[in-house]
Amino acid sequence: MKAIVLEAANKPLVYKEVEKPTLAPGEVLVHIKAAALNRRDYWITIGKYAGLKYPSILGSDGAGIVAEVGNEQDKEWLNQEVIINPSNNYGQSDDFQGADFKILGLPDDGTFAEYVKTRVEYLHHKPAHLTWEQAAAIPLAGLTAYRALFTKAKAKKGDTVLISGVGAGTGAFALQWAVAAGCKVFVTSGSGEKIDRARHLGAAAGVNYKAQDWADQLKLMAHGFDIIIDSALGSGFAKFPDLCNPGGRIVIFGATTGDIPHLDGRKFFWKQLQLLGTTMGTKDDFEAMLAFVNKHKIIPVVDEAFPLKDAQKAVDKMANSSQFGKIVLLNL
Template sequence: MKAIVLESAENPIVYKEVNKPVLQAGEVLVQVKAAALNRRDYWITVGKYGGIKYPTILGSDGAGIVAEVGEGVDAGLAGKEVIINPSHDYGASDEFQGKDFKILGLPEDGTFAEYVKVKAEYLYPKPAHLSWEQAAAIPLAGLTAYRALFTKGHAKAGDKVLIIGAGSGTGTFLIQWAVAAGCEVYTTSGSAEKIALTKELGAIAGVNYKDEDWDTQLQQLAGGFDVVIDSALGEGFAKIPDICKPGAHIVTFGGTAGDFPAFNARRFFYKQLTLSGSMMGTVAEFEAMLNIVDKYRIVPVIDEVFPLADAKTAIARMERSAQFGKIVLKIS
C-alpha cells in the first residue's frame, strides 16, 4: 500500500510503498478514504515533538471503510463506513490522560496511508450527512475543541466566548461547537479575511491580534468574557485576564507563540479566574462531540484537499498558517 512515512530526521515526509498492516486480536483494518492534517503532524516532521520514532506512518485523523476484522471482532463491522477516534488509552481518570495515553500516528502507524489498523473500540459510524473529507476532518481537532470548551471551559448558552486564533482547525470547531451551544462568540485572527469567515460560521465579531489595542477593541465589543480558549500563549496572553469577567474560565491547549508571559496575578485572583490546561479527550467526550455533529448537522470547514502523494505540499501550507479550517488528504 501507499503511505506517507516519517523516514528520518533528514527525510521526514516520504511517499512510498509499505506493507499492509497485519491484524492482531481486537483490531480492524480500515481502508482510508480521507485523512486530515493537524499541527501535530507538522511539529513531528520538524523534530519538535516528543517520542519521535523512525519509521512511522503519520496521521491521526481518518475516515474510511472497514476492510477486514481481526479475531474477537464482530464480523458485521466489515464494510461499515467509519471515522476513527485517535485518542487511545486515555486512562482511568477523566481529569487527565494516563501514562499509557497515545495519539494515533505516533508512536503507532497512522492514517496517511491506504490502510490503517486500529482497535475496534475506536471506530464510530461516519456521520451520514458528511463527505469522506468532511468526516476525516473531525476527530482530533473536534475532540480537542470539545474538551477545551465544555469540559474545561464550562461553556453554556448565553456565555460570551473568546477564541484566540480562530482560523485553525481547532479554532473553526470551537466556533461551531460554541454557536451550537448558544454562546456569543468572538474571535481573533491575524487576517481580516479569516475574521470575516469566522462571522460566516456564527461569530459576532473579531479583531486582529496584530493590533496593539486588540484587547481594548474586544472589551468595547463584548464588555468581557466568560470563557477564553487560547492555543497560542506568548506575550499576548498577558492581556487575557484583563478582558475576563469575574469567575471566567481560561483554557489553553497549545503554545505556538511561546510560553506564559508575566501577567497581573492580582487581577487574576481578585476576579477568581480559573486557568486550565487541556489535552485531547475521553471516549465519552468523543461520543458527545459526534452527537453535536449529528444533532446540528454540522459540516466541518475544509480549507483545501490534496492527494495523498502531495502531503509535503499540504504540510507546507500548514507551516505557513495559511489555512482556514482543516487541510485534508484524499486517498483513492
C-alpha cells in the same frame, strides 16, 4: 499498500509501498478514504516533537471503511463507514490522560496510508450527512476543542466566548461548537480574511491580534468574556485576565508562540478566574462530540483537499499557516 512515510526530520515525505498491517484480536483494519493534517504532524516533520521515531507514517485523523477484523465477534463492523478516535488509552480518570496515553500517528503508524490499524473500541460510525473529507477533518481538532469548551469550560447558551487564533483547525471547531451551543462568539486572527470567514460561520465580531490595541477593541465590543479558548500563549496571553468577566474560564491546549508571561495573580483571585489545561479527550468526550455534530448537522470547515500522494504539499501549506480550517488528504 501505499503510504506517506517520514524517513527523517526535515526530509520530504515519501509516497511509497509499505507492508500492510497484520491484525491481533481486538484490532481492525480501516481502508482510509480521507485523512486530515494537524499541527502535530507538522511539528513531527521538522523534528520538534516528543518520542520521534523513523520511519513513521503520520496522521491522527482518518475516515474510511472497515476492511478486516481481528476477531470474529467484531465482524459486524466489516464494510461499515467509520471515523477513528485518535485519542488512545486515555486512562481511568476523566480529568486527565494516563501514563499509557498515546495519539494515533506516533508512536503507532497513522492514517496517511491506504490502510490503518486501530482497535475496535476507537471506531465510530461516520456522520451520514458528511463527506469523507468532512468526516476526516473532525477527530483530533474537533475533540480537543469540544473538551476545552464543554468538559473544561462548561460552556452554555448565552456565554460570551473568545476564540484566540480562529484560523487553526481547533479554532474553527471551537467557533462552530460555541455558535451551535448558543454562545456569543468573538475571535482573533492575524488575517482580516480569516476574521471575515469566522463571521460567516457565526462569530459576532473579530479583531486582528497584530493591532496594538486588540485587547481594548475586544473590551469595547464584548465588555468581557465568560470563556477564552487559546492554543498560542505568548505575550498576548497577559491581556486575558483583564478581558475575563468575574468567574471567567481560560482554557489552553497549546503553546505555539511561547510560554505564559508574567501574570498579576491578584486579578485571578479577586475575579475568581480559572486557568484550565486540557489535552485531547476521553471516549465519552468523543461520543458526545459526534452526537453534537449529528444533532446540529455541523459541517466541518475544510480549507483544501490534496491527493494522498501530495502530502508534502499539504504540509508545506500548513507550514505557512495560510489555511482556515482543516487540510485534508484524499485516497478516493
